[in-house]
Amino acid sequence: KAGVTQTPRYLIKTRGQQVTLSCSPISGHRSVSWYQQTPGQGLQFLFEYFSETQRNKGNFPGRFSGRQFSNSRSEMNVSTLELGDSALYLCASSSLAGPLDEQFFGPGTRLTVL
Amino acid sequence: TQLLEQSPQFLSIQEGENLTVYCNSSSVFSSLQWYRQEPGEGPVLLVTVVTGGEVKKLKRLTFQFGDARKDSSLHITAAQPGDTGLYLCAGTGAGGTSYGKLTFGQGTILTVHP
Numbered sequence: 001k002a003g004v005t006q007t008p009r010y011l012i013k014t015r016g017q018q019v020t021l022s023c024s025p026i027s028g029h030r031s032v033s034w035y036q037q038t039p040g041q042g043l044q045f046l047f048e049y050f051s052e053t054q055r056n057k058g059n060f061p062g063r064f065s066g067r068q069f070s071n072s073r074s075e076m077n078v079s080t081l082e083l084g085d086s087a088l089y090l091c092a093s094s095s096l097a098g099p100l101d102e103q104f105f106g107p108g109t110r111l112t113v114l
Numbered sequence: 115t116q117l118l119e120q121s122p123q124f125l126s127i128q129e130g131e132n133l134t135v136y137c138n139s140s141s142v143f144s145s146l147q148w149y150r151q152e153p154g155e156g157p158v159l160l161v162t163v164v165t166g167g168e169v170k171k172l173k174r175l176t177f178q179f180g181d182a183r184k185d186s187s188l189h190i191t192a193a194q195p196g197d198t199g200l201y202l203c204a205g206t207g208a209g210g211t212s213y214g215k216l217t218f219g220q221g222t223i224l225t226v227h228p
Contacts, residue, residue: 004156033214042221043157043202048214055213090156094214102147103216105156 002027004093004106012112018079021109025072025093032074033103034066037088046089049074078111086113116141116207120219127193128227135188135222137203144208146179146186147216151200160188193226200224 005024013019025032034046045058049068066076072093078085088110092103119138127133137146145164149157161170163179163186170177174197176189186203200223204216 006156031214033216035216035218043204043216043218045215045217050214056215058215092156092216102159102162103214104159105149107156108154110154 004091004104006089006091006106006109008109009107010110010112012114013081014114015081015083017081018077019081019111020075020077021089021091021111023074023076023091023093023106025074025091026095026104029093029095029104030072031094031096031101032068032072033092033094034074034076035090035092036060037090037108038086043090046076081113083113085111087111116143116205116217118203118205118217118219120203120222122222123220124223124225126225126227129194130192131226133190133193133224135201135203135224136185137187137205137219138185139205140184141205141207142183143205143217144183144212145206146183147204147206148177148186148188149202149204151202151221157202190224193224195226195228198224198226 031050033048037043048056052068063079068074088108090108092105094101094103147162148160151157161177166181166183168179174191202221203219
């Protein structure tokens with residue numbers, strides 16, 4: 001099985017712009033979670049989607065949004081970019097609906113905001 | 115808010131030495147996962163522990179889940195340079211607010227010198 005794929009791998013944007021990141025989960029996985037990783041804060045949960053519905057959301061401002069499509073692929077969008085949004089954005093997929101399921105991560109998208 | 119405290123943050127040892135990484139919380143977790151992450155890549159799942167008191171072994175790595183499911187440890191025997199990387203513990207809470215959400219420790223950067 002192919003693993004979780006994320007595109008693009010690298011992005012450079014300027015403050016005020018918006019960005020869309022894409023995640024394709026492992027085939028058959030219906031849950032996709034997004035995380036932000038920074039040196040100072042570590043890995044922080046952004047949100048989770050299951051069957052096109054957002055089931056859980058972390059403590060991030062409304063500039064961070066996401067969606068999931070019927071084929072389980074997911075996108076996250078960050079509007080009005082700030083310097084502090086520079087980070088590695090990771091998505092993870094899992095196969096079961098319950099909270100005990102294991103998550104498998106993609107390679108991440110490295111976003112740099114100038 | 116569930117928090118995971120991971121220690122030590124940095125570990126620099128010689129090849130052949132043993133080491134232990136700790137992950138502690140005041141909260142109970144439904145399960146706890148250990149990941150290893152290489153620079154510029156996403157975390158790779160090493161193991162999931164679910165039952166209090168559970169011990170799992172993966173070659174030279176031994177993982178333990180505390181009896182109360184609030185803490186966990188990772189022990190590496192006879193470390194090798196290939197073990198170098200960032201080790202992360204991550205916990206899953208209980209209930210609907212935990213769907214798709216992993217709470218991560220700050221990570222341990224392990225460097226094994228030849």
